[in-house]
Amino acid sequence: MKQEFNNRIKNVQEAIIKQQADACIISSSVNLFYLCGYIVDGYLFIQPEGNPILFVKRPDGIEKENVIYIRKPEQIPDFLRQKNIRLPKKLFIENDVLSYSTVLRLQAAIGMPVLMNISGEMRRIRTIKSEYELAQTRECAQIHASIYTKIPQIYRPGMTDIEFQIEMEHEMRLAGSMGIFRAFGENMEIFMGSILAGDNAQAASPYDFALGGAGLTPLLPIGANGTPLASGTTFMVDMAGNFRPWMSDISRTFAIGKVPEIAHRAHQVSIDIHNAIISSAKAGTSCSEMYFLAEKMVSEANLDEYFMGTKQQAKFIGHGVGLEVNEPPVLTPRSKEVLEVGMVIAIEPKFVLPNIGPVGIENTYIVTENGLEKITVCEESLITLT
């Protein structure tokens, strides 16, 4: 594990050198965990070379080399001066994550350096997973898939979407779900995942997830809203896989009793898109190309108006997954990103059919030397529950 952390720090140091910054301060939970292995209330100070210094306000009692206790960020320069470390004139910080107030205070505390934004670069660095991280992701996906195989037993006729979701949550927690899962971006809120049933899948949401749903409360307008799992409709299970810090993403769809033929047909198109991408994508494939391949297949099947929503249609069919559920790359028409070995991506071509519900599947894939490795292995067909 020591080598693991050394490599991650080295990647940040390369960014510091490349962009000609003097130092970088990391203080967000996700990136502290990534670079230190744990979360503190504090600041990780990284210079172009050498070991980083971790300035900690809380918790008490970390006994490690390079851990310095402070009460407030204004004490950082005192320490640096003592050690004959020059105050940075150009400083990388996490502009996309830290609040404006926090950034201004930190900037003043460090002697008003020019600020540079490390947020995007940290997300890019995290995109390429190490063997250790990939092993964590595979373990997560395996537990995640095993829960999905229990869905026919968890379902009981007469349930609502939220009643079903609560039982899924319970199973997932018993299987080691860490509960909280993290998404990048302001206002990207969700609780453990989403169950979308029937026409609730058409409800537009303020959030930038693939599908919406009205939610149970205006305080969290996403996902299940109390819709009965009714005969002749479908429901989609898209619960987060957070059984390890490195996450997985799976969606599967279930039909209650007999559903119209179009549901089966559109569901198969989703599976076909996955298979077409698996056959063609490899390191070097552009993310927009995968999007256009999906779009073309949807058009040929004459299902455009149902693709990724109805009233509000998402303009992506997949995204990276890692410590956050929405990492780069994003599979959009305008993406300039290409697949690289070590990336983990979730692909989720979905349809929302009025008066029926959502259909389609989502899998998580690792980009390997040999193409895409599917790590979320469980039944993909539209399973009929009775």
Place this chain on the structure above:
Amino acid sequence: MKQEFNNRIKNVQEAIIKQQADACIISSSVNLFYLCGYIVDGYLFIQPEGNPILFVKRPDGIEKENVIYIRKPEQIPDFLRQKNIRLPKKLFIENDVLSYSTVLRLQAAIGMPVLMNISGEMRRIRTIKSEYELAQTRECAQIHASIYTKIPQIYRPGMTDIEFQIEMEHEMRLAGSMGIFRAFGENMEIFMGSILAGDNAQAASPYDFALGGAGLTPLLPIGANGTPLASGTTFMVDMAGNFRPWMSDISRTFAIGKVPEIAHRAHQVSIDIHNAIISSAKAGTSCSEMYFLAEKMVSEANLDEYFMGTKQQAKFIGHGVGLEVNEPPVLTPRSKEVLEVGMVIAIEPKFVLPNIGPVGIENTYIVTENGLEKITVCEESLITLT
């Protein structure tokens, strides 16, 4: 409800006028919900008088007066010019919540106004609850307390803290818990609440909650860590009450079998502190005074070294509760805040006893004309489970 929203907007407008700003833009989930009743991806533009304008990027389909659809914040000035509204030169925004990048973009989009911070003022405005908000809080507290009465049935000998917590979560979700609950501040993360058993209560956490706990994973170092609920130890249940948007907070402590006398004694001191505060506190009471009253009673009982933790001791004994679980006022030695009618506060004098576990209780109170109204009514004594 219309009057409710009018009053809230009026309070913001008074702040705009008092601080001589030209306008205020609100875009955080909590404050959008507070001022509009729902959450959007967008910007609520409030001028010193008149109806606010809601600029919405998502969701599609809101058909309301004063809702203007935009794709990006740069379109806001175009609309304002069309309507002959002068661009603000001094603009209130939520500096404590919005990211640095978001603020810079918004500032540039609006024509580089001088920025003023509305975050603290919004938190202060939300501190005083209306009759409607108090009714919501009471309903929440009642459901919350009813779940706590089930704890002796939920407990099974041989459980670990996390096994117990998972069953509590399940009961709470079935009773309408909205899952997600919000805390103010960077890195204030928690999942549905905390169960602290035995010596795990001594583990220091990076977060600014009353007590810590190691957590199950370094990715979320707070609360239950797999400690068995063992004979001779105590465990404290501090699960969030989010059955309504306006929340409640309750902690109760349980002893497994026979526990040392000091646990009973310290638990009683916590109850005595509550009663002493109830007898003396009213509108006008300073928050520091309540803290010092508690501190004095703890000293007289010779329990200082166990108060609010051992290795890391929290320097507050209570906090406001509302749409966020940690609102003003905070009951600290240095607080300058005083109780006002309409505030909702959670008081939580707690002890952590080495080799035994945590003891004490937390209740939520409404500050009324007649003093503190306890709204979290359920058994307070140290209940022995066998």
